[in-house]
Amino acid sequence: DKTExxxxxxxxxxxxxxxxxxxxxxxxxxxxxxxxxxxMRVEIFTNCGLSGGDLTKAIELxxxxxxDIHACAPANIANYDPRFYAFWLPFLFPTExxxxxxxxxxxxxxxxxxxxxxxxxxxxxxxxxxxxQISNSxxxxxxPDDLIGMNIRVPGANVFISLYRTYFGANPTAMDFSExxxxxxxxxxxxxxxxxxxxxxxxxxxxQKYVTLWDGVRDTTIWIMSSATLESLTxxxxxxxxxxxxxxxxxxxDYLAESEGxxxxxxxxxxxxxxxxxxxxxxxxxxxxxxxxxxxxxxxxKDVIELxxxxxxxx
Amino acid sequence: xxxxxDNFEEILCAFALVIMAIITFINVFSRKVSFINLSFTQELVxxxxxxxxxxxxxxxxxxxxxxxxxxxxxxxxGPIKTTHTYVRAILITVNYLIWLYYGAEMxxxxxxxxxxxxxxxxxxxxxxxxxxxxxxxxxxxLWVYTYINKDNTTQQELM
Amino acid sequence: xxxxxxxxxxALMIFINIPIAIALGLASIFxxxxxxxxxxxxxxxxxxxxxxxxxxxxPLFILAGALMDKGGISKRLINLANCFFGGMHGGMGxxxxxxxxxxxxxxxxxxxxxxxxxxxxxxxxxxxGYDSGFSSGLSAISGSLGTIIPPSITFIIYGxxxxxxxxxLFFAGIVPGCIFGGILCIYTYWISKKNNWGGKxxxxxxxxxxxxxxxxxxxxxxxxxxxxxIYSGILTPTESAAVAxxxxxxxxxxxYKELNFKAFAQALFITGKTTGIILLIIMNAGIFxxxxxxxxxxxxxxxxxxxxxxxxxxxxxxxxxxxxCAGCVMDNTSALFILVPIVMPIAKALGIDMIHLGVxxxxxxxxxxxxxxxxxxxxxxxxxxxxxxxxxxRGVTPLLLVSIxxxxxxxxxxxxxxxxx
Ligand code: NA
Ligand code: NA
Numbered sequence: 001d002k003t004e005x006x007x008x009x010x011x012x013x014x015x016x017x018x019x020x021x022x023x024x025x026x027x028x029x030x031x032x033x034x035x036x037x038x039x040m041r042v043e044i045f046t047n048c049g050l051s052g053g054d055l056t057k058a059i060e061l062x063x064x065x066x067x068d069i070h071a072c073a074p075a076n077i078a079n080y081d082p083r084f085y086a087f088w089l090p091f092l093f094p095t096e097x098x099x100x101x102x103x104x105x106x107x108x109x110x111x112x113x114x115x116x117x118x119x120x121x122x123x124x125x126x127x128x129x130x131x132x133q134i135s136n137s138x139x140x141x142x143x144p145d146d147l148i149g150m151n152i153r154v155p156g157a158n159v160f161i162s163l164y165r166t167y168f169g170a171n172p173t174a175m176d177f178s179e180x181x182x183x184x185x186x187x188x189x190x191x192x193x194x195x196x197x198x199x200x201x202x203x204x205x206x207x208q209k210y211v212t213l214w215d216g217v218r219d220t221t222i223w224i225m226s227s228a229t230l231e232s233l234t235x236x237x238x239x240x241x242x243x244x245x246x247x248x249x250x251x252x253x254d255y256l257a258e259s260e261g262x263x264x265x266x267x268x269x270x271x272x273x274x275x276x277x278x279x280x281x282x283x284x285x286x287x288x289x290x291x292x293x294x295x296x297x298x299x300x301x302k303d304v305i306e307l308x309x310x311x312x313x314x315x
Numbered sequence: 316x317x318x319x320x321d322n323f324e325e326i327l328c329a330f331a332l333v334i335m336a337i338i339t340f341i342n343v344f345s346r347k348v349s350f351i352n353l354s355f356t357q358e359l360v361x362x363x364x365x366x367x368x369x370x371x372x373x374x375x376x377x378x379x380x381x382x383x384x385x386x387x388x389x390x391x392x393g394p395i396k397t398t399h400t401y402v403r404a405i406l407i408t409v410n411y412l413i414w415l416y417y418g419a420e421m422x423x424x425x426x427x428x429x430x431x432x433x434x435x436x437x438x439x440x441x442x443x444x445x446x447x448x449x450x451x452x453x454x455x456x457l458w459v460y461t462y463i464n465k466d467n468t469t470q471q472e473l474m
Numbered sequence: 475x476x477x478x479x480x481x482x483x484x485a486l487m488i489f490i491n492i493p494i495a496i497a498l499g500l501a502s503i504f505x506x507x508x509x510x511x512x513x514x515x516x517x518x519x520x521x522x523x524x525x526x527x528x529x530x531x532x533p534l535f536i537l538a539g540a541l542m543d544k545g546g547i548s549k550r551l552i553n554l555a556n557c558f559f560g561g562m563h564g565g566m567g568x569x570x571x572x573x574x575x576x577x578x579x580x581x582x583x584x585x586x587x588x589x590x591x592x593x594x595x596x597x598x599x600x601x602x603g604y605d606s607g608f609s610s611g612l613s614a615i616s617g618s619l620g621t622i623i624p625p626s627i628t629f630i631i632y633g634x635x636x637x638x639x640x641x642x643l644f645f646a647g648i649v650p651g652c653i654f655g656g657i658l659c660i661y662t663y664w665i666s667k668k669n670n671w672g673g674k675x676x677x678x679x680x681x682x683x684x685x686x687x688x689x690x691x692x693x694x695x696x697x698x699x700x701x702x703x704i705y706s707g708i709l710t711p712t713e714s715a716a717v718a719x720x721x722x723x724x725x726x727x728x729x730y731k732e733l734n735f736k737a738f739a740q741a742l743f744i745t746g747k748t749t750g751i752i753l754l755i756i757m758n759a760g761i762f763x764x765x766x767x768x769x770x771x772x773x774x775x776x777x778x779x780x781x782x783x784x785x786x787x788x789x790x791x792x793x794x795x796x797x798x799c800a801g802c803v804m805d806n807t808s809a810l811f812i813l814v815p816i817v818m819p820i821a822k823a824l825g826i827d828m829i830h831l832g833v834x835x836x837x838x839x840x841x842x843x844x845x846x847x848x849x850x851x852x853x854x855x856x857x858x859x860x861x862x863x864x865x866x867x868r869g870v871t872p873l874l875l876v877s878i879x880x881x882x883x884x885x886x887x888x889x890x891x892x893x894x895x
Binding site: 322324325328329332333335336337339340342343357360361362364365367368370371372373374375380381382383384385386387388399402403406407409410413414417418420421442443446447 | 487488489490491492493494495496499500503513514516517518520521524525526527529530533534537708709712713715716717719720739742743745746747749750751753754755757853856857862863864
């Protein structure tokens with residue numbers, strides 16, 4: 001079967017099998033293999049399976065070309081360039097529509113692509129990954145004061161640590177994700193925050209009953225491609241990859257819009273208590289942490305904050 | 316000085332182990348006592364752990380203590396044994412030369428892109444450089460051992 | 475061809491006494507050269523594999539064990555155990571099994587368990603006349619199998635992949651875990667009686683027991699703090715290891731006054747060396763696992779194996795063989811993420827209960843933690859016992875056969891896994 005050269009694309013992502021990231025990757029695989037009549041093949045690796053589960057190494061291996069395409073939270077790339085932390089600033093996008101406009105904005109795509117090119121990668125696009133909602137085992141969180149003194153597990157990034165410690169008076173812990181379920185169960189930590197789909201697929205509903213839908217950070221997933229791989233593709237192959245990526249990213253946005261409501265309904269049946277906040281209540285959280293924009297402006301840059309808060313709307 | 320150099324890896328590892336244990340111990344209180352803010356613990360400790368692993372793995376070549384299957388090769392004698400000794404050492408060296416070359420390339424990348432860790436914002440090359448360094452030390456310790464024990468390469472009883 | 479280069483060169487290099495760690499690394503490098511993949515992955519995976527906070531339990535529990543040994547805690551605990559079980563053939567071995575199962579159950583890490591329990595009980599068993607290969611093999615295997623008693627990280631990963639309830643999986647692991655413990659104890663008694671291991675002491679009087687108990691009191695507090703701390707949620711497993719280190723140091727230095735500076739330094743040196751030996755294997759196993767994953771070798775072989783039958787009984791046997799083999803050469807997490815999605819649809823189609831399947835798979839992978847070439851728990855035990863690879867293999871092989879018998883019982887009697895649900 002080696003009569004014709006087959007181009008193999010190793011696609012890695014950070015989430016579990018059948019998560020949004022995985023389903024989007026499967027769509028991409030389908031589109032690419034159809035469009036190329038099987039001359040191109042896409043292999044999907046879940047849970048950073050090509051970097052031993054390590055988020056940062058996955059990006060290093062994308063640079064070396066061992067991984068061809070990697071899908072992750074943009075802030076995972078912030079080890080290279082702190083501007084990527086802008087994606088994790090709290091309460092950036094007032095509504096989901098704003099986030100979708102942001103994802104489709106050509107201005108944003110071009111700017112982020114410049115950052116990606118500087119680290120030997122190409123930005124294939126960004127899709128909605130769902131809002132990071134906060135869950136805990138103690139009580140319904142309705143006001144910023146409810147967070148005071150709570151032990152919350154956050155990703156190992158200063159944006160989150162500062163947000164919870166400085167602005168909300170909580171005790172953030174940057175804990176390994178594999179330790180989270182047991183720590184929640186045994187009470188070593190009180191809560192965690194993640195998109196609702198991750199909360200469900202990680203089975204946190206078995207150990208945490210309270211979820212507050214505060215839309216603290218509307219999270220995204222970025223697809224980056226190794227520049228080394230991009231150069232090795234023919235023009236035709238590159239066109240197929242880009243078009244398939246566009247379609248798969250759009251598919252992910254549509255899927256998320258449909259599935260999130262269903263996930264919440266299912267969790268409610270299992271006894272999870274959802275706390276929905278009014279605009280006023282959300283604003284209380286938002287106002288409490290406004291200082292973080294000034295705090296991170298020196299590392300992220302004024303122009304980037306401008307683009308992420310207003311600039312994308314002009315497109 | 317000679318004695319220090321002979322136990323260079325072990326001494327560094329010993330210090331690192333003590334610090335790792337103490338920091339992880341204090342971390343317990345950071346969740347209970349709010350004025351202890353140790354969100355950097357995990358990063359600092361894993362960094363030291365990478366160093367301990369790399370240094371200690373090199374140190375184990377001093378006594379040829381790495382786990383291996385010596386049942387067949389113990390039966391060798393004479394010139395075949397000597398040949399085996401050198402073939403073995405060369406193969407191990409090849410492995411470490413690859414560590415060294417590609418490890419250096421990785422460290423160059425980490426430094427070139429000024430990669431920083433998430434919490435402490437410490438340069439990531441300070442972690443990565445443990446790998447090529449370990450390769451250099453391993454090759455050195457391996458050949459010193461091989462030279463001294465030209466005629467006897469059975470795995471020593473550990474420690 | 476790729477498979478042949480990978481496995482062939484690995485076997486060849488192990489036979490000519492290339493250290494197992496280096497053999498794993500070189501076999502992977504040769505395969506990467508053949509397939510033309512960039513070698514940048516070698517150092518990257520090295521770093522990725524060891525840069526994990528949870529791995530820290532390994533050196534810390536080894537250090538705690540060494541400090542307990544040099545500080546006089548171990549010998550007092552062993553005296554106490556001897557008071558109760560010294561008069562019985564295999565008594566100390568049974569203590570080792572129960573202690574390891576218990577410790578692994580709560581700490582969730584087999585490797586940490588072997589480090590913590592093994593460093594006290596392996597030397598104690600050897601002193602009582604047990605074969606050193608058997609003693610270390612027994613500690614390695616009971617620590618590994620204890621991880622299926624909840625909480626268990628492997629069950630959490632399986633639950634995330636399949637969507638099964640992690641709480642149900644935890645319950646399902648309890649009875650099979652106890653069966654394994656029981657079978658290991660019976661075997662230990664039988665073989666010890668045959669070889670006249672242990673049983674030299676006589677039953678202690680109530681007064682002697684009381685004296686041993688008071689003498690060992692500070693030592694007994696240590697596992698109470700560690701396990702109680704994890705269980706009550708005050709400590710994570712990694713933190714509990716650090717607490718064990720600090721506690722052992724304080725008791726050895728200030729209460730028993732047996733731990734001087736020289737002994738302390740020695741404990742640190744021993745720990746460093748063992749850590750280096752074990753982690754070099756884990757690092758290189760990381761690269762080996764990467765090649766198996768990226769080249770699709772594990773997936774391809776599994777797809778082939780499950781295509782051989784459509785009979786439920788035979789399929790269960792094949793799944794056992796596939797996961798036992800995977801456990802030999804891969805770490806648990808990679809094996810689960812790659813193989814479960816392949817096995818799941820066919821198992822569902824044949825009406826195999828997914829919770830039961832989870833127990834069977836996790837048992838297989840736990841056994842894989844003590845099979846070479848990638849068997850970290852086996853190597854920790856060997857290093858503590860200061861025995862050669864061949865010796866521990868001779869000691870552990872009958873134990874592996876016994877475990878496989880127990881595995882078959884759990885595989886073909888689903889009720890054992892499902893009775894508590
Ligand atoms: Na457990
Ligand atoms: Na194994």
